[in-house]
Amino acid sequence: MNETSEILILGPTASGKTGLAVGLARVLGGEILSVDSRQVYRRMDLGSGKDLATYGAVPCHLIDILDPGQDFSLYQFLFACQKTLADLHQRRVKPILAGGTGLYLDALLQGYALTQVDENLALRQSLASQTNDELILQLATLRPLHNSTDTQDRPRLLRALEIELGSRQGGPTVQVKLNAQVIGLRLDNEALRLRIVKRLKQRLEEGLVEEVRALLASGVSDTWLEGIGLEYRFLVRYIRGELNYNDMQQKLASEIYRFARQQMKWFRRMERNAVPIHWLDAEREPLEKALEWIEQRNE
Numbered sequence: 001m002n003e004t005s006e007i008l009i010l011g012p013t014a015s016g017k018t019g020l021a022v023g024l025a026r027v028l029g030g031e032i033l034s035v036d037s038r039q040v041y042r043r044m045d046l047g048s049g050k051d052l053a054t055y056g057a058v059p060c061h062l063i064d065i066l067d068p069g070q071d072f073s074l075y076q077f078l079f080a081c082q083k084t085l086a087d088l089h090q091r092r093v094k095p096i097l098a099g100g101t102g103l104y105l106d107a108l109l110q111g112y113a114l115t116q117v118d119e120n121l122a123l124r125q126s127l128a129s130q131t132n133d134e135l136i137l138q139l140a141t142l143r144p145l146h147n148s149t150d151t152q153d154r155p156r157l158l159r160a161l162e163i164e165l166g167s168r169q170g171g172p173t174v175q176v177k178l179n180a181q182v183i184g185l186r187l188d189n190e191a192l193r194l195r196i197v198k199r200l201k202q203r204l205e206e207g208l209v210e211e212v213r214a215l216l217a218s219g220v221s222d223t224w225l226e227g228i229g230l231e232y233r234f235l236v237r238y239i240r241g242e243l244n245y246n247d248m249q250q251k252l253a254s255e256i257y258r259f260a261r262q263q264m265k266w267f268r269r270m271e272r273n274a275v276p277i278h279w280l281d282a283e284r285e286p287l288e289k290a291l292e293w294i295e296q297r298n299e
Contacts (some may be wrong), residue, residue, distance in 0.1 A: 001061045006085070006178050007294065008035075009098040010105055010267060012260035014195040017284045018051045021098035022058050023287040028094050028294075031059040033084055035108070038061045038229050040072050043215060046208040047231040048200075053145030068220045073163070075114045077104055085176065097180065099161065102266035109275050113178030115276030124158055132157060139164065153227055180276060180295060182288050184267060185282040189218025192260055197253050203231075204249065213239060230255050 007024060016076065021032045021184045032055070038048035042064045042288075045052060061084045066072055066262060088095045118276070135157050135278050136145070144163040145151060150160040187195065212235040218221060222240070225232040230252060238248040249251060271277055279292055 006095045006097060006180035008105070008108070008178065008180040008182045009185065010035075010100060010182065011095065012187075012192060012263040013100055013256060014183040014199050014260065015100075015187060016190065016286065017098045017100065018049075018054050020286050020290060021096050022054050022056070023214055024290060024294075025058045025094075026047050027287075027291060028096070029095035030096040031061065031088055033079075033081065033088075033095055033097045034060060034062045035097050035104045035154065036062075037072065037077070037101045037104060040066050040077075041068045041070075041228075042066065043218075044068055044211070044228075044232075045227065045276065046203045046211050047235070048147050049203075068215055068218075069224050070081055072161075074103060074107055074112070074114055075163075075174060078107060078176050079116055081108065082174055083177050088298075090149055093291055097178075097248070097265075100263055102263065102270075106270065108176055108178045109173075109182070109270065110273070111182070112220070113173055113175040115170065115174040116168040117163045120162050120166060122291060123165065127158060127161065135161060136237070140178070153223075156227070158260070174206060181294060182277045184277040184279045186264070186279050187282045191283060192269075193257050199235060200231075200249065200253050200256065209238070212236060219224065230259060 005029070007028075009024075011017050018032075024030060025032055036048065038044060039050050041048065044247050062077070062080055065080070085095055099107070101111050101262050104119075106112075130138075132151075132154055135154075136151050136253050139145065139150065139157065142161070143228060206233065212225065212232060214223060215232075216236070216239065222236045225236050227233075234243065234252040234255070237243050238245065241250070267277065280289050280293075
């Protein structure tokens with residue numbers, strides 16, 4: 001494997017992906033590409049777990065490229081990723097991809113080919129009289145419903161149908177197929193739970209509530225924020241007075257832990273789909289072990 005081939009780091013939330021990616025980038029002279037559906041948004045630092053201070057002088061890509069409230073589709077992610085990877089390879093810089101957004105990871109490792117689909121007002125008007133359940137059934141006839149976020153609210157559901165129907169009519173197509181060395185970080189359940197609780201407490205102390213208040217004050221829709229991730233969903237409900245602070249913190253930590261377990265199930269499904277993942281214990285010198293494994297693979 002040559003010096004510009006990719007390394008991809010995955011793992012559940014709070015497992016230390018960013019720290020490992022930065023460590024590898026410093027040793028190998030690489031640059032980091034975020035595989036995260038929320039870190040693309042500016043001013044959403046604590047809730048999306050950017051850990052910007054960790055990067056230091058290491059360049060990172062696909063972070064802070066959009067304003068909150070803007071759409072960012074899988075097609076747009078692949079297009080931006082393709083462009084970034086081409087630049088890194090041309091400069092002979094090792095790409096180190098890191099993230100936990102399962103759909104993005106699948107798209108990169110399975111080589112999804114996606115077609116650009118613009119908004120179709122006529123289609124949306126034709127679907128306006130249908131219930132959400134009817135729309136979900138229609139979407140299920142077009143593709144498997146692996147990504148449940150597409151069915152959680154009507155705007156996402158309509159966009160998913162728009163994409164599925166529009167892609168059948170042709171248009172610009174983008175595809176990225178990595179042949180990456182894939183490293184996974186894992187912890188036992190109790191260690192993962194403790195990390196999540198500790199990290200959430202730290203981010204609340206660093207100003208997560210203030211971050212969400214500022215986003216709302218700037219005109220970002222509370223509905224959009226609730227749909228973008230657990231941290232923002234629970235913080236919006238706290239700010240609206242629907243939860244007290246202690247309930248918000250405890251329930252949010254529990255939901256993040258449940259989400260992390262779901263991420264691990266997704267990664268195991270990736271392995272069943274022939275994606276080889278080299279797992280490392282996140283609490284036992286993962287950087288040293290990762291470098292040893294990479295060196296062995298390159299011998």
